[in-house]
Amino acid sequence: MAGLTIERVTKHFGDHAAVDAMSLAIEPGEFVALLGPSGCGKTTMLRMLAGFEAVSQGEIHLGDTLLASATQHTPPEARNMAMVFQSYALWPHMSVADNVGYPLKLRQIRGADYQRRVAQALDLVALGPYAARTPQDLSGGQRQRVALARCLVTDPAVVLLDEPLANLDRHLRASMEHGFADFHRRTGATMVYVTHDQHEAMALADRIAVMRAGRLVQWATPETLYRRPRTPWVASFIGQGSQLMLGAGAPGQHVASTTLMQGLHAPEHQRTHTVLVRPEHVYIHANAPTSQDLTARVERQTFRGERFEVHLRLPDGVALMAYHPEALHEGQQVGLTLTEGWGLEADT
Amino acid sequence: MTPSLSHGSQHRWLLSALTLAIVLLSLAPSLRLLIEALSDLAQGAEAPLWRVLQSTATWRALSHSLYTSTLGMLIALALGSLFAFIITLTDVRGKAALVFCFMLPMMIPPQVTALAWLQLFGPASPLLKSLGLAPPLGSPQPLYSAEGIALLLGIQSAPLVFLGLRTSLLSLPRELVEAARISGARQSQVWRHVILPVTRSGLVAGGAMAFISSLGNFGIPAMLGIPAGYYVLPTLIYQRMASFGTHVLAEMASLSLLIGVLALAGVALQQRWMGRSRYGLVGHSGRAHDFALGRYRGLATALLVALLSIILVAPLAALATSSLVPAMGVPLSAESATLGAYAEVIGRQGATWRAMRNSLWLAGGAALVLMLCCLPLAYRLQRLPPRLQSVTLSAIELPYALPGVVLAVACILLFVRPLPLIEVTLYGTLGLIFIAYLARFLVVCLKPVAASLAQLDPSLEEAAQLAGAGPWRRLITIALPLVAPALFAGGLLVFLLAVNELTVSALLWSAGNETLGVLIFNLDEGGESVLAAAVSMLVVGLVAALMLSLSLLAPRLPKGVVPWQD
Numbered sequence: 006m007a008g009l010t011i012e013r014v015t016k017h018f019g020d021h022a023a024v025d026a027m028s029l030a031i032e033p034g035e036f037v038a039l040l041g042p043s044g045c046g047k048t049t050m051l052r053m054l055a056g057f058e059a060v061s062q063g064e065i066h067l068g069d070t071l072l073a074s075a076t077q078h079t080p081p082e083a084r085n086m087a088m089v090f091q092s093y094a095l096w097p098h099m100s101v102a103d104n105v106g107y108p109l110k111l112r113q114i115r116g117a118d119y120q121r122r123v124a125q126a127l128d129l130v131a132l133g134p135y136a137a138r139t140p141q142d143l144s145g146g147q148r149q150r151v152a153l154a155r156c157l158v159t160d161p162a163v164v165l166l167d168e169p170l171a172n173l174d175r176h177l178r179a180s181m182e183h184g185f186a187d188f189h190r191r192t193g194a195t196m197v198y199v200t201h202d203q204h205e206a207m208a209l210a211d212r213i214a215v216m217r218a219g220r221l222v223q224w225a226t227p228e229t230l231y232r233r234p235r236t237p238w239v240a241s242f243i244g245q246g247s248q249l250m251l252g253a254g255a256p257g258q259h260v261a262s263t264t265l266m267q268g269l270h271a272p273e274h275q276r277t278h279t280v281l282v283r284p285e286h287v288y289i290h291a292n293a294p295t296s297q298d299l300t301a302r303v304e305r306q307t308f309r310g311e312r313f314e315v316h317l318r319l320p321d322g323v324a325l326m327a328y329h330p331e332a333l334h335e336g337q338q339v340g341l342t343l344t345e346g347w348g349l350e351a352d353t
Numbered sequence: 354m355t356p357s358l359s360h361g362s363q364h365r366w367l368l369s370a371l372t373l374a375i376v377l378l379s380l381a382p383s384l385r386l387l388i389e390a391l392s393d394l395a396q397g398a399e400a401p402l403w404r405v406l407q408s409t410a411t412w413r414a415l416s417h418s419l420y421t422s423t424l425g426m427l428i429a430l431a432l433g434s435l436f437a438f439i440i441t442l443t444d445v446r447g448k449a450a451l452v453f454c455f456m457l458p459m460m461i462p463p464q465v466t467a468l469a470w471l472q473l474f475g476p477a478s479p480l481l482k483s484l485g486l487a488p489p490l491g492s493p494q495p496l497y498s499a500e501g502i503a504l505l506l507g508i509q510s511a512p513l514v515f516l517g518l519r520t521s522l523l524s525l526p527r528e529l530v531e532a533a534r535i536s537g538a539r540q541s542q543v544w545r546h547v548i549l550p551v552t553r554s555g556l557v558a559g560g561a562m563a564f565i566s567s568l569g570n571f572g573i574p575a576m577l578g579i580p581a582g583y584y585v586l587p588t589l590i591y592q593r594m595a596s597f598g599t600h601v602l603a604e605m606a607s608l609s610l611l612i613g614v615l616a617l618a619g620v621a622l623q624q625r626w627m628g629r630s631r632y633g634l635v636g637h638s639g640r641a642h643d644f645a646l647g648r649y650r651g652l653a654t655a656l657l658v659a660l661l662s663i664i665l666v667a668p669l670a671a672l673a674t675s676s677l678v679p680a681m682g683v684p685l686s687a688e689s690a691t692l693g694a695y696a697e698v699i700g701r702q703g704a705t706w707r708a709m710r711n712s713l714w715l716a717g718g719a720a721l722v723l724m725l726c727c728l729p730l731a732y733r734l735q736r737l738p739p740r741l742q743s744v745t746l747s748a749i750e751l752p753y754a755l756p757g758v759v760l761a762v763a764c765i766l767l768f769v770r771p772l773p774l775i776e777v778t779l780y781g782t783l784g785l786i787f788i789a790y791l792a793r794f795l796v797v798c799l800k801p802v803a804a805s806l807a808q809l810d811p812s813l814e815e816a817a818q819l820a821g822a823g824p825w826r827r828l829i830t831i832a833l834p835l836v837a838p839a840l841f842a843g844g845l846l847v848f849l850l851a852v853n854e855l856t857v858s859a860l861l862w863s864a865g866n867e868t869l870g871v872l873i874f875n876l877d878e879g880g881e882s883v884l885a886a887a888v889s890m891l892v893v894g895l896v897a898a899l900m901l902s903l904s905l906l907a908p909r910l911p912k913g914v915v916p917w918q919d
Contacts, residue, residue, distance in 0.1 A: 055535055081534040088535045094528035098550040107546070108536035155536070165535075 007068030007162050008033045009054070009195060014063035016049050016219075023049040025219040026063070031197070031212075036189050038198045038210035042242070046219040051165055051199045055088055056081035067162060082111075087156035088165040091172060093148045095140035101151050102127070102136040108159045126154040129191070130184075146177045150184070157192055166198040170205060182208050203243050207231070215239055220353075233257070236352045237279055246283040247325045248349070254278040260346035266298055269319075269343075280346040287327035289315065290340035299341045301325060303333045317341070364824035368733040375730060376748045379792055382763035383751055386613070389606040389766050401603035402610075410589065411608065418585040418612070421503045421574065422567040428507025429563035432660070433514025434556060439653055441522040442548070443644045446654045453904070454661050459512035460896050462853035463572030464874050465889040466509055469668035470496055471576065471877075472675040472886060480671040482684040497581040502574050506567040508664050513566060514559035521555025522548070540644050554626065561623030565616050569756025571856040572870070576877060586612045587758040587856070594762075594860055599769055606766060609759040616756055669893065675886035694887035705888060707865065708872035711783060715868065716851035719790040720844040723798040728840060731803040732828060749799065752792040757856025764789045764861065781863045789857045794850060798843035801910065805839035806832065838909040845906070849899045853892060 009031040016024040024046040031037050039047040052058040054065060056072070056079060065073040072079045087108070095104050106123040114122070127133045130150035140148055149169060156164050166185075170178045186209055189196055200206050206213050207227040215223045215230065223235045234240040235257075237248055252271025254260040260268070260280050268280070301317040306329075308314075313332060317325045317339070325341070333339065393400045405411050436455050440448050458466060472478055475494035481487035495501060525548065533543045571587045578588055590605050646653050674685050676694050683689055698705040734742055752760050768779040768788070779785040809832070817831045833840075855870030862871045869892060876885035907915040 055531070057531055057534075081531070082537045082539055084535070085537075086535055088532065090528040090532060092526060092528050094526065094532035096529060096533075096547055096551070107533070107538075111537040111542065155532075159537070 007070075007195070008035075009163060009197070010064075010066040011050075011054075012064045012066070014050070014053060014065060015061045016046070016053060016058060017061045022219050024053070027216075027219075027221050028063075029214055029221070029224060031195060034193045034195055036186075036196045036198065036209060036211045038200060038206035038213045039216060040200060040203060040206040040213050041216035043201055044218075045216040047199045047201075047216050048167060050216070051167055051197060054163070054197060055086060055165055056084050084163075085159075085161055086163045086165060087159065087161040088167065089149075089152045089156055089169045091168045093140075093152040093172075095148055095151055095155075097140060099139075100136065101132065101138050101140065101143070104140065104151055105154045105158055108155065112159060122158055126158040129157065129188075130154045145173050146181060149173065149181060153184075153188065157188075157194070160192075160194075162195065164194045164196045166196065168200055169198075170200075170202075178205075185209055207243075215242065217242075233347060234281065235350055237281075237349050238352050240281045240347075240349055244283065245326060246281050247287075247323075249280050249282060249323060249325070249346070250276040251278045251280045251346075252276050254280040254346060254348040256348045256350040258348050260348055262342065262344050265343045265346050269299065279349045279351070281349055282325070282343055282346045284314070284326045284328050286344045286346065287317075287325060288342040288344060289317075289327055289329045289333075290342070291329070291331070291333060291337075299343070300338055301341055303335055303337045303339060305335060306333060308332075368729050371726070371729055372733045372745065375726065375795070376745055379749050379752055379795065382760060382767050382789075382792060383613075383755065385767045386606050386609055386759065386763040389603060390610040393603070402607040405604050405607040405611070410584070411611070414584045414586045414589040415611065417499065417578075417583060418568055418587075418615075421499055421506060421585060422564050424500065424503035425506030425510060425567040426560055426564040428504060429511040429514045429567075430556070430560050432507065432511035432664070433559060433563070434518055435660075436511070436657065437515045437518035437522060438544075439657060441519050442544075443646050443650075443653065445646065445650065445657065451657055451661070453900070454665055455515060456512045457665060457897070457900070458508055459510070460849060460900055461893060462855060462870055462873075462896075463505075463509055463570055464576055464855050464870060464877075465572075465672075465853075465892055466505055466668070467496075467573045467576035468873065468877055468882070468885055468889050469672035470501075470505055472671035472882070473668050477681045477882075478671060478675075479678045479681065479683065479685055480667075480674040482682065483674060483686065485684075496577050497583075498577075499583060502577045502583070502585075505573045505577065506570055507563075509570065509573065510563035510566045511664075513562040514556070517559025517562060518552060518555045521552040521558075525551055544644075557626045558623050561619055561626070565619040565623075565754075568612065568616055568619070569758070569856070571756075571758055571859060572874070575859070575874065587756060590758050590762065591859055599765065602762070602766060602769070605762050609762040613755050613759045616754065616759075620754055672886050672889055672893070675883055676890045678883060681882050694883045695891075698884050698887050698891075702884070704867060704872060708867040708869050711866060712852050712869040715783065715787055715790055716848045716854075718787060719794060719851050720798070720848040722791060723795055723847055724840055724844040726795070727798045727802045727843060728833060728836065729828070731799055731806050731836075732832060734803060735806055746796075750796045753794070753796045757793070757854075758860065760789060760793055761857045761860035764792075764857075781866075783866050786858050786861045786866070786868065789861060790851050790854065793857060794847045797850060798840075798847050801839040801843040801846070802836055805836040805910070809835055838906060842903060842906050842910050842915065845899060845903055849896065849903075853896065 009029075011027055011029040011031075013026045013028050014024060015022060015026055027050060029037070039050055041047050049058060053060055053073065059078050060073045060075060062075050064071060067084070071077060072084060096107070099107065102123050105126050106119060109119050109122060123136070124133065127136055130153055132147060132150055132154065135143065135147065140151065143151065152169070170181055173181060182205065185198075198206070198209060210227060212224065212226055213230055214221055217238060223230060223239050230239065231244050234243060240246060240248060249269065251260070251265065251268030252275040253264045253268035255278070265280065265282070268276070268278070299319070301319050304316045304318050304324075306313045306315045312328045312330055315327045315329050315333060317327060319325060327341070390402055394402060436451070439445055440451055445451070471494065473480060474496055476488050476490050476492050478487055496505070529547055529551065530543055533547045538546060569587065571591065574583070574585045574588050575591065578584060579592070584592065586608060590608050593601050594605060675681070677690050677692070678685050679689060679691050679693060734745060737745065764785060765780065768785050771778045779788065813835070814827050814831055817827050822830065853870055854868065855874060858868040858871050859874065862868060867875070869888070873885050873888050873892070876882075876888065903915050
């Protein structure tokens with residue numbers, strides 16, 4: 006097991022920089038997600054880690070070993086990594102056991118040792134009885150698990166996962182998420198997971214690298230990303246909430262309730278600070294609207310089971326989102342208390 | 354019934370009637386042949402089928418056919434797979450040009466290929482003479498042999514293997530290769546463990562196609578085999594027909610049945626193999642896998658260029674040389690070079706103009722008629738239930754899948770007597786060749802149109818229907834403009850194949866009704882090799898020009914319509 010260091014890695018396709026000066030230091034055994042909308046360069050970054058794409062600039066190190074730089078390129082087969090593909094990439098002409106055992110064969114592992122390790126890997130994903138089947142006979146979730154078993158059979162230094170749940174339905178996804186987390190705990194492998202789904206990333210990763218247009222926007226734990234997003238773009242990409250222009254609130258700092266309420270009433274030209282207010286920090290007084298400092302009109306609401314999602318409009322036209330346990334009327338005037346906010350930097 | 358409904362059913366009825374008529378016309382020659390071959394079986398040992406089966410000439414020709422076709426298939430497999438693997442999988446240079454040049458031999462008519470190679474070897478070769486390399490007079494022409502025939506059959510059908518394998522390779526998902534690489538496999542191991550097993554079906558299909566096409570080839574064994582007295586089944590039929598005319602029709606029908614069954618068995622075998630080893634492949638495909646050749650890149654490019662020089666450039670150079678000398682055996686030099694042969698064939702030989710005119714009329718007419726039929730036919734076919742659709746397609750494909758000689762014999766049988774009611778005899782006229790061309794090339798025109806039509810989103814037509822367009826209007830204003838490039842490409846492909854056609858017309862031509870293919874064959878048989886070379890050069894130029902115009906159309910066509918473009 007070794008850590009993975011990405012230093013100012015850039016990838017050009019023609020004039021277009023798909024990945025632009027990306028730097029990450031991934032700890033040994035860490036589960037990392039590369040998260041971003043499609044076209045943000047996350048898959049290109051993963052393919053550079055695997056060695057399928059050359060690096061235009063910068064360096065990738067695995068432990069102390071240089072894997073890739075502008076002048077050096079270790080081919081994929083020599084990197085001791087493993088990868089789960091979106092399409093699973095199981096070889097159709099081999100049985101399940103042969104698929105899993107192929108990396109062992111290439112490492113000249115034969116006989117009893119080979120049999121034992123294949124059986125072990127298949128048992129780990131609960132597919133022992135399916136060893137003799139062909140991949141075509143398996144369901145989507147089972148194929149996914151075969152691909153996973155193939156990844157772990159050789160104890161690779163790094164496991165790369167390219168949107169591995171994208172082809173599965175919603176219920177299977179939830180159970181596979183547990184599977185991955187479980188798997189990571191048992192094997193302790195360093196894992197890099199590419200996804201455009203923030204829920205997947207938040208549920209699985211120790212740390213998340215949020216990417217946009219080839220650049221790293223924020224590199225933090227899921228909780229930090231949610232509570233303390235760096236820019237307005239990250240704040241809107243992860244979780245829900247409203248961004249208000251206030252007369253107070255420094256970037257990268259909590260904004261207390263009183264400051265928030267005062268800042269909202271500052272004159273127009275002084276409102277230069279962007280502050281994120283998550284819906285759980287907006288408290289609705291449905292019954293006594295006039296006694297409060299801040300009032301709003303209910304525009305519409307959506308029933309989410311455990312609560313209502315309420316879209317509000319402040320008197321100056323700013324939209325605000327809140328949760329409320331009971332149904333309100335559309336057009337109803339309510340009173341609000343904002344309990345806390347988070348100051349954002351400007352987008353770069 | 355509302356007016357719009359009755360209008361719709363009339364449209365449906367007309368299209369169905371057209372489809373039925375086309376299917377019957379496609380099947381008629383084969384059925385007539387079957388009836389002729391199997392009739393009189395009651396005569397016992399005197400029945401034509403038994404007589405043919407007891408003749409030693411039949412079995413000798415059959416074994417010659419199998420030997421040359423098998424050897425040709427092996428050569429095609431070696432050449433085709435080498436080119437397909439290197440061009441599709443690696444980062445070799447100049448891919449587009451290499452593919453175009455490799456496909457050219459398939460499009461050049463076989464008799465021209467044979468003529469070109471004959472000019473390359475032997476003591477009279479103007480090219481070897483010009484280079485001072487000619488063997489002494491009296492040495493044998495090495496190509497007048499079974500192996501010579503097989504070599505040329507292999508070169509001619511290698512593009513079929515190339516295409517089959519290339520399609521397979523291009524549909525191989527990139528992830529399957531990448532998964533092997535990251536599992537620790539080197540490039541050569543990936544090739545052996547993943548690529549070769551997964552694309553085996555393409556290789557088998559290509560091999561089978563090469564075998565079937567070699568089995569039905571007439572031009573090459575006719576030019577190389579007949580002078581050496583080496584007969585294969587198609588040339589045996591030709592020789593018998595040429596010597597005895599329509600008296601031996603019943604026997605020829607039996608012989609044709611024999612090749613037809615062999616060819617169809619090949620087709621069936623190929624389909625079964627393809628079905629067995631076809632996997633549902635998932636993942637991103639359609640992109641060549643760029644295996645880095647590293648320092649071998651130049652070497653690989655050089656190897657392919659060298660092979661192309663041998664199989665394409667050298668024979669064409671020999672052909673060009675022959676067309677520029679005053680007579681066979683004279684070396685080409687600044688003094689001896691003459692355009693006399695061209696002047697002769699274009700200026701003085703009435704036959705050249707006549708053959709040119711006949712071929713252009715036949716090919717142009719066939720292309721035009723087929724283009725007119727194909728859109729309504731494809732449109733109706735698309736709306737048939739899948740099972741019926743595949744049966745109908747098989748019927749339409751039959752005249753193309755059968756060797757040309759078989760179709761020619763079948764057409765003679767069908768039209769040798771005057772047509773009932775109108776009392777017109779088509780036998781011995783251009784009309785018979787025209788009908789044979791229509792039957793043979795229908796599927797060539799239909800395939801691109803059907804592919805293009807299948808790509809259209811049905812909602813395009815549904816939207817027009819809601820806007821109030823009737824079925825004919827939809828066909829003309831929505832479907833036609835959208836599939837027009839494919840329709841045009843189909844017509845161009847038909848023209849390309851028909852203008853050089855020899856196999857069918859060799860049996861169906863008569864004095865005054867020569868085609869270009871027959872002309873070259875006759876000139877060479879009559880010892881006029883220089884004139885034959887000049888006509889052949891003109892034909893090669895025509896083929897290359899037509900192929901280039903198809904290439905220009907390629908960006909507007911569905912994938913796979915122009916075989917040598919991605």
